[in-house]
Amino acid sequence: MLRFVNYNIVFQEVPGEVTLAINLSNCPNRCRGCHSPYLQQDIGAILDLEVLAGLLQKYGDAITCVCFMGGDASPCEVEHFALFVRNASEGRIKTGWYSGKEAFPDCCSLRNFDYLKLGPYLEQSGGLGCATTNQRFYHIVDGERIDMTGSFLKKER
Numbered sequence: 001m002l003r004f005v006n007y008n009i010v011f012q013e014v015p016g017e018v019t020l021a022i023n024l025s026n027c028p029n030r031c032r033g034c035h036s037p038y039l040q041q042d043i044g045a046i047l048d049l050e051v052l053a054g055l056l057q058k059y060g061d062a063i064t065c066v067c068f069m070g071g072d073a074s075p076c077e078v079e080h081f082a083l084f085v086r087n088a089s090e091g092r093i094k095t096g097w098y099s100g101k102e103a104f105p106d107c108c109s110l111r112n113f114d115y116l117k118l119g120p121y122l123e124q125s126g127g128l129g130c131a132t133t134n135q136r137f138y139h140i141v142d143g144e145r146i147d148m149t150g151s152f153l154k155k156e157r
């Protein structure tokens with residue numbers, strides 16, 4: 001069961017999109033220097049289809065993307081929610097996932113996401129805006145990854 005701590009409408013996390021970013025808790029990754037250690041706790045409200053439908057009803061006209069921030073403890077649920085967003089909006093609203101894992105889970109299909117960030121936070125490497133980052137951000141087109149990580153670096157300049 002996934003829980004979310006809060007959500008925000010953001011403009012930089014997914015380039016070119018107006019994104020409803022839902023911050024999921026119970027992160028199983030234990031990155032040293034974690035930017036949000038509270039997200040490692042199983043806290044917040046339950047995220048289910050009713051809650052998600054409510055968010056789409058409230059913000060659906062204003063956004064072009066829903067991005068799930070975290071959720072690595074329950075990847076199948078993240079994928080299920082992404083599919084719900086896609087179907088409920090008849091494909092208008094794109095779907096993204098910020099995962100702290102090195103690899104995309106075998107149980108999920110890339111085709112169910114339009115955007116994907118992979119990689120834990122490593123203090124020595126920095127986040128997406130750093131030239132040395134280990135993290136990667138992809139646009140998914142027809143199930144193939146297009147690496148967009150460089151667009152974050154340009155924004156930092």
Ligand code: SF4
Nearest residue numbers: 027029031034100121
């Ligand atoms: S993936 Fe993000 S929230 Fe989870 S431990 Fe790493 S930095 Fe913290």
